[in-house]
Amino acid sequence: MNVDQWRRTTAFTDAGRHAALFNGLPQDVGGLAGVAQGVLLHQHIAPAYGVTLKPAQLEEPHLRGVESILERIVSRDSRPLFEARPVDERLVGVCRHFTLMHVAMLRTRGVPARARCGFATYFEKGKFLDHWVTEYWNEDQERWVLADAQLDARQRKFLGIDFDPLDVPRDKFLIAGDAWALCRQGRADPGTFGILDMFGLWFIASNVIRDVAALNNHEMLPWDVWGAMTLNDAELDLSFIDRIAGxxxxxxxxxxxxxxAYEDERIVVPPTVLNAVLNRHEQL
Known part of the structure; x- marks a missing residue:
């Protein structure tokens, strides 16, 4: 099995002019997750850390690439990344930013890693919430392992996490393709998959497309919209999503x-995408 394509740094995971910041960091998966946790703060979990976000901080989750993320981090605090920032001074992002940083750091150490888009069961009982995690190649065990770089000690405590976040069980985090298959087989309710007030088969289909893009090294924002994505179940090409989900x-x-599959115009990331949160088209 050739995993080299997930070992190489690519557009979104490239630290660019800030590559030296990755020198001197831990070598292990958990240590690198800890680095991400020390410089990032999840937008929607900030209150649990006693942080009220300022308006300017709400722009930060829209940063796309690792280079721009690092630029913002060091412009605020130039210390090495392994020195955790005060929580109110961390860069604000979402699960995708923790994952992207984790993947980027792992790749600089030659560890094959990829971002996976799907749904987590551990944020709200009975719901499969939109989420991103790292999938890295464990050479010793010869298997791909899911790791949630977002779950620090505080989150593990208040969420009641009873599993190793560096080896997330596949029934705790479902890649989008698995979620799609479960719902198409009638084994899960599509109405339990999504985020905020957005749930349904259409949401799962959109995450399948995002996951295909990520597997082709285009790790998009969770709210980027393009191609075959739709808000309406009736507009879904079920057989098409069946195929790519598989x-x-x-x-x-x-x-x-x-x-x-990624070359299909319904999936390939175009030069301009819709940022659905900001309701504007953005050039990549």
Missing amino acids: LTREPDKHVDELRR
């Missing part, structure tokens, strides 16, 4: 097919 469930067996 590819994402075993990506290592379908590397070439995933690459070809």
